[in-house]
Amino acid sequence: MASRVSEAAATGNGASERETPAFLRDAVFGAIDGAVTTFAVVAGAVGASLPSSVVIILGLANLFADGLSMAVSNYLGTRADHQRRRQRRRAEERRMLADPAGARARLSTHFREAGVPEAQIEVVLDGVVANRRRSTDILLGELGGEPEGDGEARQAALATFVAFLLVGAIPLLAFISEAAGVDLGERVFLISAALTAVAFFLVGAAKGVLVDRSWLRDGVETLALGGAAAIVAFTVGWLLRGLAETV
Numbered sequence: 001m002a003s004r005v006s007e008a009a010a011t012g013n014g015a016s017e018r019e020t021p022a023f024l025r026d027a028v029f030g031a032i033d034g035a036v037t038t039f040a041v042v043a044g045a046v047g048a049s050l051p052s053s054v055v056i057i058l059g060l061a062n063l064f065a066d067g068l069s070m071a072v073s074n075y076l077g078t079r080a081d082h083q084r085r086r087q088r089r090r091a092e093e094r095r096m097l098a099d100p101a102g103a104r105a106r107l108s109t110h111f112r113e114a115g116v117p118e119a120q121i122e123v124v125l126d127g128v129v130a131n132r133r134r135s136t137d138i139l140l141g142e143l144g145g146e147p148e149g150d151g152e153a154r155q156a157a158l159a160t161f162v163a164f165l166l167v168g169a170i171p172l173l174a175f176i177s178e179a180a181g182v183d184l185g186e187r188v189f190l191i192s193a194a195l196t197a198v199a200f201f202l203v204g205a206a207k208g209v210l211v212d213r214s215w216l217r218d219g220v221e222t223l224a225l226g227g228a229a230a231i232v233a234f235t236v237g238w239l240l241r242g243l244a245e246t247v
Helices: 002-011 022-047 052-098 100-113 118-129 132-140 151-168 170-179 185-210 215-239 241-246
Strands: none
Touching (some): 022 052, 022 151, 022 170, 022 185, 022 215, 052 170, 100 118, 100 132, 118 132, 151 170, 185 215, 215 241
């Protein structure tokens, strides 16, 4: 009974919420970044009137280099966050050892604010204080406990990289098809833009579902932001097209 009450107090409502796995969020944001940056490169190259072969080279170079860079950054950032959490836990554990009465008082305040009946406070405290890890979790507000190793960081990096590659390759599909012998004529950029627009909307909608927002609004928002980036890149490429012609 005491353990159930303490868990209810720790979560604040007695019901554990289902959280979206972190790697899914990493995949969604990696996919958005992949589509935006790759299509921006494609739009800029087309605006500069560069041949399809150059578009493919620039696009693939960006796809792998930027995807790897984003994955590494995500790995290092996630690992740094875990290291910070471990540091906070060690500091809190030292504080509890140095002042057990103070820790008990802080836990008591936490349970009162969470709505635990006054008559049960001492019983709950006895059950929680006996488990130092649980006490630390509650005081830090980290019921997931201490991160174990770098597995989550590697998972985040891999999800980011794979999603970046898969979705980021979409703007290049029309150009690669043309290079493989499919005659798309002057429609190649329009096809690329249409495929990328669909990717923008679907990935944005998926992000909306994951973060509990309107999938339609987030889909349209991502489409608009990605389109704006593409327009800027195309305009810059068009304005600088004379430089490409002189090289």
